[in-house]
Amino acid sequence: MKYDHKKIEKKWQKYWAENPKLFAADDKSDKPKQYILDMFPYPSGDGLHTGHVESYTATDIISRYLRMSGFNVLHPQGFDAFGLPAENYAIKTKIHPAETTKKAITNFKKQMNMMGFSYDWSREVISADPEYYKWTQWFFLLLYKNGLAFKSKGKVNWCDSCQTVLANEQAEGGVCDRCGKPVRQKDLEQWYFKITDFIEDTGKTSGLLSGLDKIDWPESTKAGQRNWIGKSEGAQFKMEIVTKDSVILSPKGEESKRSFVNTQDDKLHLSVFTTRLDTVFGMTFALIAPEHKLVQELKSKITNWSEVEKYIVETKKKSELQRMAEVKEKTGVELEGIKVLNPFTKKTIPLFASDFVLAHYGTGAVMAVPAHDERDFAFAKKFGLPIDEVVKSVDGKSSVAKEAYTEDGVLINSGEHNGLTSAEARKKLTQWLQKEKIGQGTINYKLRDWLVSRQRYWGAPIPIIYCDKCGEVPVPEKDLPVLLPNDVDFMPTGESPLAISKKFHDIKCPKCGAKARRESDTMDTFVCSSWYYLRYADSQNDKEFASKEMLKKWLPVDLYVGGAEHTVLHLLYSRFFTKVLHKLGYIDFDEPFSKMRHQGIILAPDGRKMSKSWGNIINPDDVVAEYGADALRLYEMFMGPLEEMKPWNTKGIVGVKRFLDKTWNYLSADYTGIFIDNNDRNQWIEGKIDGATSRETEVLLHKTIKKVSEDIESLKFNTAISQLMVLRNSFYEIEAKRPISEKSYIEPIKGQRIKKSDFEKFIILLAPFAPFIAEEIWQGVLKHKGSIFNEEWPKYNKDLVNDETIQMPIQINGKVRAVLAASATISEEDAKKLALSDSNVIKWLEGKEPKKVIFVKGRLVNIVV
RNA sequence: GCCGCGGUGGCGGAAUAGGUAGACGCAAGGGACUUAAAAUCCCUCGGCUGAAUAAGUCGUGCCGGUUCGAUUCCGGCCCGCGGCACCA
Numbered sequence: 015m016k017y018d019h020k021k022i023e024k025k026w027q028k029y030w031a032e033n034p035k036l037f038a039a040d041d042k043s044d045k046p047k048q049y050i051l052d053m054f055p056y057p058s059g060d061g062l063h064t065g066h067v068e069s070y071t072a073t074d075i076i077s078r079y080l081r082m083s084g085f086n087v088l089h090p091q092g093f094d095a096f097g098l099p100a101e102n103y104a105i106k107t108k109i110h111p112a113e114t115t116k117k118a119i120t121n122f123k124k125q126m127n128m129m130g131f132s133y134d135w136s137r138e139v140i141s142a143d144p145e146y147y148k149w150t151q152w153f154f155l156l157l158y159k160n161g162l163a164f165k166s167k168g169k170v171n172w173c174d175s176c177q178t179v180l181a182n183e184q185a186e187g188g189v190c191d192r193c194g195k196p197v198r199q200k201d202l203e204q205w206y207f208k209i210t211d212f213i214e215d216t217g218k219t220s221g222l223l224s225g226l227d228k229i230d231w232p233e234s235t236k237a238g239q240r241n242w243i244g245k246s247e248g249a250q251f252k253m254e255i256v257t258k259d260s261v262i263l264s265p266k267g268e269e270s271k272r273s274f275v276n277t278q279d280d281k282l283h284l285s286v287f288t289t290r291l292d293t294v295f296g297m298t299f300a301l302i303a304p305e306h307k308l309v310q311e312l313k314s315k316i317t318n319w320s321e322v323e324k325y326i327v328e329t330k331k332k333s334e335l336q337r338m339a340e341v342k343e344k345t346g347v348e349l350e351g352i353k354v355l356n357p358f359t360k361k362t363i364p365l366f367a368s369d370f371v372l373a374h375y376g377t378g379a380v381m382a383v384p385a386h387d388e389r390d391f392a393f394a395k396k397f398g399l400p401i402d403e404v405v406k407s408v409d410g411k412s413s414v415a416k417e418a419y420t421e422d423g424v425l426i427n428s429g430e431h432n433g434l435t436s437a438e439a440r441k442k443l444t445q446w447l448q449k450e451k452i453g454q455g456t457i458n459y460k461l462r463d464w465l466v467s468r469q470r471y472w473g474a475p476i477p478i479i480y481c482d483k484c485g486e487v488p489v490p491e492k493d494l495p496v497l498l499p500n501d502v503d504f505m506p507t508g509e510s511p512l513a514i515s516k517k518f519h520d521i522k523c524p525k526c527g528a529k530a531r532r533e534s535d536t537m538d539t540f541v542c543s544s545w546y547y548l549r550y551a552d553s554q555n556d557k558e559f560a561s562k563e564m565l566k567k568w569l570p571v572d573l574y575v576g577g578a579e580h581t582v583l584h585l586l587y588s589r590f591f592t593k594v595l596h597k598l599g600y601i602d603f604d605e606p607f608s609k610m611r612h613q614g615i616i617l618a619p620d621g622r623k624m625s626k627s628w629g630n631i632i633n634p635d636d637v638v639a640e641y642g643a644d645a646l647r648l649y650e651m652f653m654g655p656l657e658e659m660k661p662w663n664t665k666g667i668v669g670v671k672r673f674l675d676k677t678w679n680y681l682s683a684d685y686t687g688i689f690i691d692n693n694d695r696n697q698w699i700e701g702k703i704d705g706a707t708s709r710e711t712e713v714l715l716h717k718t719i720k721k722v723s724e725d726i727e728s729l730k731f732n733t734a735i736s737q738l739m740v741l742r743n744s745f746y747e748i749e750a751k752r753p754i755s756e757k758s759y760i761e762p763i764k765g766q767r768i769k770k771s772d773f774e775k776f777i778i779l780l781a782p783f784a785p786f787i788a789e790e791i792w793q794g795v796l797k798h799k800g801s802i803f804n805e806e807w808p809k810y811n812k813d814l815v816n817d818e819t820i821q822m823p824i825q826i827n828g829k830v831r832a833v834l835a836a837s838a839t840i841s842e843e844d845a846k847k848l849a850l851s852d853s854n855v856i857k858w859l860e861g862k863e864p865k866k867v868i869f870v871k872g873r874l875v876n877i878v879v
Numbered sequence: 880g881c882c883g884c885g886g887u888g889g890c891g892g893a894a895u896a897g898g899u900a901g902a903c904g905c906a907a908g909g910g911a912c913u914u915a916a917a918a919u920c921c922c923u924c925g926g927c928u929g930a931a932u933a934a935g936u937c938g939u940g941c942c943g944g945u946u947c948g949a950u951u952c953c954g955g956c957c958c959g960c961g962g963c964a965c966c967a
Binding site: 237248290459676685732737740867868 | 881882893898904905946947948964966
């Protein structure tokens with residue numbers, strides 16, 4: 015009978031849904047735990063895509079394998095339901111996001127069940143449910159009470175299309191993460207989380223940087239996070255600003271030049287940060303960001319103010335994108351009338367405002383050393399400024415005539431410091447700064463605090479109340495959750511839609527009872543997803559986000575699998591939350607995900623990315639309808655290594671489908687099967703007759719148990735499946751006992767078959783990969799009571815796994831000239847004797863005496879002549 | 880530019896404490912079965928020489944090194960992909 019995947023898969027979907035205990039995590043069990051986690055999906059209207067199927071199948075195989083191997087496995091799933099896409103879709107269609115989200119979730123769950131993913135649905139979390147976002151709000155208050163959530167006014171990324179602010183991480187490259195449109199800078203008061211407090215270790219809590227060293231994550235992801243944090247060590251120092259009016263005084267009070275005056279009394283300094291203090295003697299000018307407040311403070315002293323002001327206005331008009339497009343073309347304007355004093359050379363140098371200096375990094379101003387910095391070099395060339403060489407390469411061959419020499423080297427033209435290496439000079443000059451009290455060694459980071467407020471509707475409301483008398487008042491915990499009203503107009507206006515709802519907005523102060531108003535911004539969805547993995551440990555708890563006991567039992571996550579696009583955003587924020595909770599004593603681990611892997615992108619058959627606009631999307635529903643869920647699971651795992659990018663090949667799925675059919679057909683009485691007739695079949699199933707497994711097949715079976723187990727643990731599903739194919743192929747080739755060389759049909763001989771218990775082991779090995787057909791064979795064909803997933807994972811026999819005899823290659827000068835059968839434990843002496851007596855070897859030696867004979871135990875012999 | 884990853888048949892990919900390169904699968908060609916097709920089954924399948932399932936020879940991006948032996952280790956290039964990018 016042909017395998018009817020539609021009927022059979024439906025049958026076991028229903029059976030597994032009715033027996034949720036099969037896959038449920040057990041809070042009370044004392045078996046060792048494993049927490050295997052998928053990144054919870056955003057429930058889009060498009061449903062599951064091939065990428066979801068890939069990573070979810072991988073974790074499903076591991077979860078099923080671990081359960082059968084005696085572990086208490088937590089493998090939950092949920093939905094990242096808040097967010098801009100749902101809201102934008104709602105705006106387009108005028109359907110409430112709660113409605114579309116609910117519908118999408120229903121569809122996702124249907125598809126996940128279709129694929130046979132063994133989730134513990136009793137722990138499902140949906141981030142848009144009040145029972146969930148109550149705790150998101152609780153976390154906000156926890157951070158607030160500990161000084162880690164604060165309101166601040168400053169330049170923020172604003173997306174005109176989405177009508178909201180964005181975190182830096184969501185505005186990379188000056189483009190909105192969600193809609194791809196350019197982002198502009200706007201001055202606004204917004205809520206931030208103090209993620210920068212956790213870059214370095216604090217007390218017993220490892221920092222965002224050092225914590226990376228102890229987790230098993232892809233190197234590229236760790237590098238991405240380090241790069242985003244952007245730690246750089248250098249020095250910061252003050253330079254005095256002098257004006258044209260009168261006498262200049264050196265820092266120590268001596269007169270030097272007549273036409274400048276030390277403005278130290280006005281406390282006007284230019285602070286700069288550099289990682290190359292060793293080049294400071296080559297500073298021939300200084301640069302300041304046009305937005306720097308010092309520029310405004312110096313207004314009265316700047317003689318070309320109208321020109322400077324014009325430049326500032328122009329800079330402001332440029333978008334981040336434009337500024338980046340102009341990377342090569344340096345622009346700027348000198349602040350005439352003032353100069354700065356290089357404290358090392360005591361020389362005065364000009365100061366320029368230029369938009370390539372970033373106001374928000376370091377001090378917003380830099381020392382310019384054109385001889386040793388590419389950007390300063392370009393600027394100096396354009397404005398005709400001097401280029402003073404102060405560092406020479408060790409071999410003395412470097413030249414700054416055509417380009418900057420940016421490597422370390424040996425100091426020249428640096429007074430008493432000549433001859434020092436760059437590293438020595440940095441150390442010494444930093445000490446000098448400290449002694450003179452004008453600067454010190456400093457560390458700067460690119461990472462800035464996380465902007466979490468959004469002027470949008472579909473998110474968790476920020477639990478803060480503004481009272482005219484009491485000011486900013488946190489919502490008392492007993493009043494949580496602050497419910498998101500569902501009767502507001504969610505069309506974007508630039509102001510939060512919640513501000514329009516009077517019922518939501520106007521309330522009484524919980525402290526004094528006076529008239530007050532609610533914060534109308536909602537939280538970034540990434541706040542919701544920064545802690546969801548904790549909730550699964552105790553998802554029904556209405557007293558705490560999770561009990562200490564359950565957190566201790568289940569966390570941290572042992573394996574996390576998801577897309578590489580989350581390298582910075584979600585994965586950095588989650589680590590931050592974990593570190594906050596660790597520091598505040600809620601949990602005893604400070605990294606949430608011990609091991610993580612990314613699934614590679616599955617490309618369309620045409621080699622391009624799957625996308626609606628190309629019309630090349632492979633829809634899992636269609637594939638399942640034609641080939642079945644088992645075939646889809648197996649194919650996606652067989653395509654190649656999990657983390658690699660790989661193109662879909664519709665023909666390729668035929669191969670795994672054939673493998674499944676052959677497995678099924680083996681147990682039939684037609685010409686491809688092993689049974690003579692149905693009576694024969696029934697007797698074998700009932701155990702009245704049994705087959706006999708050859709030594710060869712038995713060895714192969716045990717090798718397969720070993721390889722499949724090891725491959726699952728190291729996520730090498732492609733080779734695990736190929737090994738299962740090799741084993742299944744051998745059932746015919748070996749058991750039929752017909753030499754292949756005869757070229758006769760290798761088809762099963764009726765009645766000749768392996769032992770039933772050995773065949774069952776094969777089906778158990780197959781079960782995590784193709785659960786439907788395995789369950790059908792187990793319960794439907796072999797008539798076992800109860801699920802195959804209650805069975806124990808087979809163990810291999812060590813004695814059978816090690817080969818007794820090997821095919822030993824005999825090389826002459828590294829080239830194989832003969833392959834001889836030998837015992838695996840053959841001695842060196844015997845092996846040499848055997849090799850030298852072989853006729854082929856004798857022929858190749860041409861009577862020459864071997865110079866050397868190399869013997870590798872259990873491997874080969876190499877004769878050198 | 881910087882960081883990370885990778886380059887193996889017609890294709891997806893196996894094999895690295897250095898030890899028979901090309902497992903498994905797809906595609907292709909030939910054959911069996913069939914009135915026919917589908918399905919199924921068998922054989923061949925890196926290049927070259929060769930009638931050959933005899934034998935040989937070249938082959939894991941390129942050049943060189945270490946070694947009895949290199950896809951694997953080392954040095955120097957070339958190419959592709961992904962991420963970051965005026966961060967001083």
